[in-house]
Amino acid sequence: MDKALLRKDFLMKRIRLTQEEASIKTDLIIKNLLQSLELLAFETVHIFLPQLGKNEIDTWKIIPQLRISFPDVSIAVPYVIPGTREMEHCLLDSQTILIPNQWKIPEPDPQSSKIIYPENIDVVLVPLLAFDLKGYRVGYGGGYYDRFLAQCRPDTIRIGLSYFGPVDEIGDIDPYDVPLHYCITPGQTYQF
Numbered sequence: 001m002d003k004a005l006l007r008k009d010f011l012m013k014r015i016r017l018t019q020e021e022a023s024i025k026t027d028l029i030i031k032n033l034l035q036s037l038e039l040l041a042f043e044t045v046h047i048f049l050p051q052l053g054k055n056e057i058d059t060w061k062i063i064p065q066l067r068i069s070f071p072d073v074s075i076a077v078p079y080v081i082p083g084t085r086e087m088e089h090c091l092l093d094s095q096t097i098l099i100p101n102q103w104k105i106p107e108p109d110p111q112s113s114k115i116i117y118p119e120n121i122d123v124v125l126v127p128l129l130a131f132d133l134k135g136y137r138v139g140y141g142g143g144y145y146d147r148f149l150a151q152c153r154p155d156t157i158r159i160g161l162s163y164f165g166p167v168d169e170i171g172d173i174d175p176y177d178v179p180l181h182y183c184i185t186p187g188q189t190y191q192f
């Protein structure tokens, strides 16, 4: 199936989840994610912060667990440079000032935050709407993550988080699409 159709289908599936279903799935995703991360060595992990009102996976529930399980690890979060399809990345700590952007996604204030460069990020937790059996993904369609992942090191581990299992194949993959290494769902962890 094509990205445009998958985007529409999976946005619909996600918005139809009740708060309770979303919360149960998120807890299962966190459990599977922590198990997978235990097997990896990393110093800096990048995480998205959830868009309000769109039923995105509530990554605010993941962050405290990451801090407990990996106390020495730095957490980085993205900032979309206005008017561009590029992102900058900042350290998330108790000092970080967060401001909601035009899509109601909390973002770090890039002026007052410590900038983290893509080449220093070891693991990226990637938002998505749908993914396929080869590890390709569909997001909102801005290409923000494809651009960002291309700036990371080739050995940076890309982990998708998804409420739903994979589709067989995304039809219209293009040369800019950067596949995932893992995708974590409530039911299982896929490795590609």
Ligand SMILES: Nc1nc2c(c(=O)[nH]1)N(C=O)[C@@H](CNc1ccc(C(=O)N[C@@H](CCC(=O)O)C(=O)O)cc1)CN2
Pocket: 011, 048, 049, 050, 051, 056, 078, 080, 103, 105, 127, 128, 139, 140, 141, 142, 143, 144, 145
């Ligand atoms: N939490 C989170 N942060 C993220 C992303 C993401 O998917 N999730 N992004 C991943 O790339 C980038 C932001 N990209 C976005 C692109 C479009 C819309 C958006 O809401 N677009 C439409 C509505 C889409 C719909 O619901 O139909 C709009 O402008 O109203 C939001 C974020 C960077 N930060």
Ligand SMILES: Nc1ncnc2c1ncn2[C@@H]1O[C@H](COP(=O)(O)OP(=O)(O)OP(=O)(O)O)[C@@H](O)[C@H]1O
Pocket: 003, 127, 137, 138, 139, 140, 141, 142, 143, 144, 145, 146, 147, 150, 174, 176, 177
């Ligand atoms: N590194 C890049 N340089 C230039 N264009 C790019 C790059 N990465 C992606 N694009 C373009 O951006 C557009 C959106 O890509 P795509 O539909 O794959 O977005 P997406 O993966 O759903 O979105 P996101 O990455 O924001 O979650 C496409 O036209 C794609 O060719």
